[in-house]
Amino acid sequence: MSTQDDKGNKDFAATNERLIEHSYDGIQEYDNPMPRWWLLTFAGTIIFSVIYVFNVGPIGNGKGRVADYDDDMRKFAAAHPAPTGTVSADKLLAMVKDKEEVHEGGEEFKKYCASCHRMDGGGLIGPNLTDNAWIHGGQITDIYTTVMNGVLEKGMPAWGTMLKPEQLEQVVAYVASLQGSNPANPKPPQGTPVTP
Ligand code: HEC
CATH class of the missing domain: 1.10.760.10 (Cytochrome c-like domain)
Structure with a gap:
């Protein structure tokens, strides 16, 4: 059902139902849920963090941050060999x-x-x-x-x-x-x- 309030706002009855019963100093609040896109983004970050921990973190099937770092350092050392000190x-x-x-x-x-x-x-x-x-x-x-x-x-x-x-x-x-x-x-x- 679509109704209008005296200011022409649509769905007056529907919005009225969203009023939270509790009143603070005579002020009532809407139950205002976060928009769907926001909730999906939020859930997405949680899912991503779990995947991240299991792949990059110290637990799970990733090699772990330390191994990852050692790997990078090995590659760097291979690309930039240190002087051996043996030069004639x-x-x-x-x-x-x-x-x-x-x-x-x-x-x-x-x-x-x-x-x-x-x-x-x-x-x-x-x-x-x-x-x-x-x-x-x-x-x-x-x-x-x-x-x-x-x-x-x-x-x-x-x-x-x-x-x-x-x-x-x-x-x-x-x-x-x-x-x-x-x-x-x-x-x-x-x-x-x-x-x-
Ligand atoms: C932060 C300052 C600093 C920098 C930068 C620096 N040196 Fe030195 N160097 C010194 C000091 C101080 C000594 C003296 C060491 C001592 O008293 O035993 C010294 C000593 C030396 C000696 C030995 C001298 C002797 O009498 O036996 C050589 C050779 C030398 N430096 C070459 C270099 C070269 C080549 C570079 C650049 C790749 C360099 N230094 C960069 C401070 C520096």
Whole structure:
């Protein structure tokens, strides 16, 4: 049955039936159910959460978040192999003579090292890399090892985990190419003089 109230609202009787009996300070409320689309969306999120837990979560047929993470890390490690630390002095010394490699190394140095060692290697927070005094050994393989493992307690980061193997070799070649370049205002020598 379709009736109208005095203001012309349709289904006056039907809406009247929806009034909740309880009255608060003389005010009555409609029983106003959420629209169907809203309820369906809400139910959908609950169903999705159950499926999600069983597939991605630690329980159920999914591999679990931890395995998922390990998987991603394995893929990343495969795509970015860490330097193995076995590189021959001959290879590094040949790279020092290769303009292209030294140039690439210089780009890495600008990005990662210059903030502490200065672009010309004259030293700032980190020591002067252009003189023949070395704290951790001045043979090119020593330099490679220092850069790879860092000196964490002194504030020199371990670059072996951050750079690709070839980047590490290039940046070491760049450092070696700075030997004896005598930049202006260098940091005083630190460590023991080494003849390469
Ligand atoms: C956050 C600052 C910082 C950054 C960035 C940094 N270093 Fe260092 N580096 C140091 C400090 C400090 C030392 C001195 C360690 C010590 O006293 O034992 C050092 C030492 C070194 C040494 C050994 C010097 C010696 O006398 O034996 C080399 C080689 C070196 N750094 C190369 C690099 C290269 C290459 C990069 C970039 C890939 C780099 N550093 C980035 C702070 C830094």
